[in-house]
Amino acid sequence: GAVVSQHPSWVICKSGTSVKIECRSLDFQATTMFWYRQFPKQSLMLMATSNEGSKATYEQGVEKDKFLINHASLTLSTLTVTSAHPEDSSFYICSAPGQGIWRNTIYFGEGSWLTVV
Amino acid sequence: SQQGEEDPQALSIQEGENATMNCSYKTSINNLQWYRQNSGRGLVHLILIRSNEREKHSGRLRVTLDTSKKSSSLLITASRAADTASYFCATDEFDTDKLIFGTGTRLQVFP
Numbered sequence: 001g002a003v004v005s006q007h008p009s010w011v012i013c014k015s016g017t018s019v020k021i022e023c024r025s026l027d028f029q030a031t032t033m034f035w036y037r038q039f040p041k042q043s044l045m046l047m048a049t050s051n052e053g054s055k056a057t058y059e060q061g062v063e064k065d066k067f068l069i070n071h072a073s074l075t076l077s078t079l080t081v082t083s084a085h086p087e088d089s090s091f092y093i094c095s096a097p098g099q100g101i102w103r104n105t106i107y108f109g110e111g112s113w114l115t116v117v
Numbered sequence: 118s119q120q121g122e123e124d125p126q127a128l129s130i131q132e133g134e135n136a137t138m139n140c141s142y143k144t145s146i147n148n149l150q151w152y153r154q155n156s157g158r159g160l161v162h163l164i165l166i167r168s169n170e171r172e173k174h175s176g177r178l179r180v181t182l183d184t185s186k187k188s189s190s191l192l193i194t195a196s197r198a199a200d201t202a203s204y205f206c207a208t209d210e211f212d213t214d215k216l217i218f219g220t221g222t223r224l225q226v227f228p
Contacts, residue, residue: 045218
């Protein structure tokens, strides 16, 4: 079964509105999570590193005020796409590293499709 | 930032043939991983090879790693139509859990 859960799987929103995507680690704690974006027929691009209890670290070229990341607990990180525009339509996927003997395993969520109309 | 380059970008073969995909990366790594992604779906982890390993097998998969050339290859033997998917290599930034993905290879296996 899934060890990292994303919600929602699909979301359609109107241009100018904000959308929140959740990433949860199931049965393990994740002090760090990662958010990726994938446009159709392209690879995954790392957007930011979500750090529990502190500010996210954004990759170059990613607008931190547009993509708000909150990692308020050890099992939940949220990505909020603010003032969404059609060009933000994409597949967003999160990941979290395992713990203990699974330390070197990276678990991915199932992804969230965002369509901005 | 996206650091891995993969080739070919697309590959079409018949069932039973072997498929080889190559990945090149730019920085020092702890390990390199290969993932599979069906269209519009999440990632499936295939295999991890550590920087001190040169070759690894898992079922019909064979992965090689050449750290001197900063390259890796994924070989799928006796391909099946169900192997149709996109395949990505991913490297970790040294001492972090941050994965940087390659550009990917879209594999189409015809029955």
